Amino acid sequence: MSIVQKHRLIASLLVYNGDVVQTRRFRPTNNVGSAFTAVDFFNGWTVDEIIVLEISKDDAHLDRFETIVEGLSRRCFVPLTVGGKIRDLDRVQTYTRAGADKVALNTAALQRPTLITEIAGRYGSQCVVVSIDARRNPLMPSGYEAVGDRGRVPSGRDARAWAEDVVRLGAGEILLNEIEHDGDKRGYDLGLVRLISDAVDIPVVAFGGVANWDHFVEGVRLGHAHAVAAGNIFHYTEHSTKKAKEFMTAAGLPVRGTTFYKVAMPRRPSYKPF
């Protein structure tokens, strides 16, 4: 039996050296300030999930990132996915203790695929998101290669074959980005999204390149993505997630509603800049 699952709209925050940044082709471009302000905005509106990824060069800012994750989970009342620098179960535990409902991993999984199985074994597949950063490579059977280390180290793995592998290894979900499309405002790489979505039977989250609401609709309609994510577009647009949802609804896609309930939360943590 197939259940009509609603398409999720996911807001992603990229944290570089302790600050939320926008990126283009996997390079940070500008600082957009506090993760807490951003999440306060998403939260009051209608985003279905939040993904926060640590994308610094090295581990020097991980303590600060943990503090950010803890702060986010105090004000984020939707499922929270946390990724970045996950190499073993200890880091998964750190993130889940800090409030992550799911973890996203990439580079370490490419190097040691059984890590996926280890995490799924302890936390369940629903907790494991494998992030695949792909880049066009005509030498690969599917035309795309999976790339590790923040888009900098080609893995030699065909992106589609890798997606099929991670499903077998126990991943519950795939977060899919195409490096050249990241921050490039052309929308998702729909060819890639469809290639991977059609190859696996777990949800694929399209990410990277969204510049207008229609790109979300394309991701689902043409890319066959189960869920759609974006970062940059949400930062500067007021009520952006609500508008995105309304656009998707008007386009005929099943999404969670945008009903606003006024709830008095007198003790909710207030915004404190670092």
Place this chain on the structure above:
Amino acid sequence: MVNALSCFDVDVSVVESGAKLADAGRIVLPGVGSFDAGMCGLAERGHLEALRNRVLDAGVPYLGICLGMQFLFEGSAEGSLAGLGWLKGRVERFVSGPGHPKVPHVGWNEVDIAPSSSLMAGLESPTDFYFVHSYYAPLAATETVAVGTCDYGVRFCAALERDNIAAVQFHPEKSQLGGMKLFQTFLNPGQ
């Protein structure tokens, strides 16, 4: 859970022993892990008797969440220990395999809300809530108490109310404004 409840004008404490439940004006029991481990944990901390005293005898409002809902029944397909048994019937497992939706049931799903629900008064029907579970309370066992139902291959009881006892299978603390509204109603029924 504590993070979510702490947004309201209430003092939240995590009680490690049943004796400390005596002071509670409201009791929320979230569940993590498995049925037997959870019931063991409740027994070890002296919560079983304290819950009976406070909730059944003294009428303190109770909100069970996820496993905290399943504990109310006589038992569960997940374990061999007895539940609290305040409600008749047993918790069942979703059928998995070809022709059935994936287990566990993870994600947002619509809950049809009965007009009689006090906990979800003010929420539209249906409202989407966030679920993570493999076991559910069947409607056959909850006919008289179910105030919210959800369809995941089988229609099951997503929310129930009986006197001062309320319980939900979904996670209000992950269900954004709908969930926070539910907490507000539970904590301040007058508002």
